[in-house]
Amino acid sequence: MKKIKTICVCGAGTMGSGITQVAAQHGFNVIQFDIRESMLTKSKASIENSLQKLVEKGKINITPKDETLQRISFTSNIHNCIANVVIEAVIEDKQIKQNLFDELAMINNGETIFVTNTSSISVTELSHDKNYAQRFAGLHFFNPAQVMKLVEIIRAEKTDETVISTLNELANQFGKTPVICNDSPGFIVNRVARHYYLEALQLIEENKTDVKTIDAVMEATGFKMGPFKLIDMIGMDVNYLVSNIVWEALNKPERLKPSIIQKNKADANELGRKTGKGFYKY
Numbered sequence: 001m002k003k004i005k006t007i008c009v010c011g012a013g014t015m016g017s018g019i020t021q022v023a024a025q026h027g028f029n030v031i032q033f034d035i036r037e038s039m040l041t042k043s044k045a046s047i048e049n050s051l052q053k054l055v056e057k058g059k060i061n062i063t064p065k066d067e068t069l070q071r072i073s074f075t076s077n078i079h080n081c082i083a084n085v086v087i088e089a090v091i092e093d094k095q096i097k098q099n100l101f102d103e104l105a106m107i108n109n110g111e112t113i114f115v116t117n118t119s120s121i122s123v124t125e126l127s128h129d130k131n132y133a134q135r136f137a138g139l140h141f142f143n144p145a146q147v148m149k150l151v152e153i154i155r156a157e158k159t160d161e162t163v164i165s166t167l168n169e170l171a172n173q174f175g176k177t178p179v180i181c182n183d184s185p186g187f188i189v190n191r192v193a194r195h196y197y198l199e200a201l202q203l204i205e206e207n208k209t210d211v212k213t214i215d216a217v218m219e220a221t222g223f224k225m226g227p228f229k230l231i232d233m234i235g236m237d238v239n240y241l242v243s244n245i246v247w248e249a250l251n252k253p254e255r256l257k258p259s260i261i262q263k264n265k266a267d268a269n270e271l272g273r274k275t276g277k278g279f280y281k282y
């Protein structure tokens, strides 16, 4: 396997932006791609802002900040997306992700590793009939990607073991704590955490208590964030989609049924922090 120098991050939203920052801060050249110029502009500003905060806190000085920014190129032209590793972080839609990987496979060489940051789509299904299936895996970061240490590396049915070890090394180079698991709905964290969100939503549906109380109680028991604050940070749309995909993939068990409250909020564009209103106002 060739030495990894260049990483392409597809999608400049919440996750893509954070992953770009992580890779650039750890010395990699990063191509940040999005089909929307406005998202690239927003991502650039958000990375600059995040690095500036690190300077103010004394965690880095101005030189590494500038060097990090110089390592990132922003593009809306897919033909610039040529890299050793491509990390896909576009919207949670199987067809859109597959089309994107097919296009990327045509312009990259036969050694490029393709990884998806999907929260819930089957990594095996995304790749199993493709000629790049052996070079395909999941690399699942958590939000905010520039802060959270955990990264799940997901082994699909055809993923080559050398790819898994390369990704393990890469995650370590990013300063992350990687955990390797086999592909299954929701992987580890999103499967176990479903209940954290769904039981809390169920309590609201049953009119037993309120959002603020549940968050306060869960935080008092030691969770860093209550379920509703967490959903607002993740994005109502993303979290609701993940609930649906995991529920359907497991043959719709009653215990994992998505919440109507969440559907209504997602339909009303009350997506949380990113739209200024979710369970809370921002």
Ligand SMILES: NC(=O)c1ccc[n+]([C@@H]2O[C@H](COP(=O)([O-])OP(=O)(O)OC[C@H]3O[C@@H](n4cnc5c(N)ncnc54)[C@H](O)[C@@H]3O)[C@@H](O)[C@H]2O)c1
Pocket: 010, 011, 012, 013, 014, 015, 016, 033, 034, 035, 036, 039, 088, 089, 090, 091, 092, 093, 096, 100, 117, 118, 119, 120, 140, 141, 142, 143, 233, 234, 235, 238
């Ligand atoms: N939000 C979270 O907390 C979280 C955590 C872990 C993983 N994820 C996963 O990461 C992925 C991205 O989630 P997000 O929250 O960053 O979404 P987001 O909505 O913030 O950003 C998605 C970006 O993808 C871009 N995009 C859409 N189609 C594209 C295409 N064909 N090519 C290039 N760019 C395209 C959009 O313009 C947008 O900028 C999803 O698969 C999601 O499940 C999200």
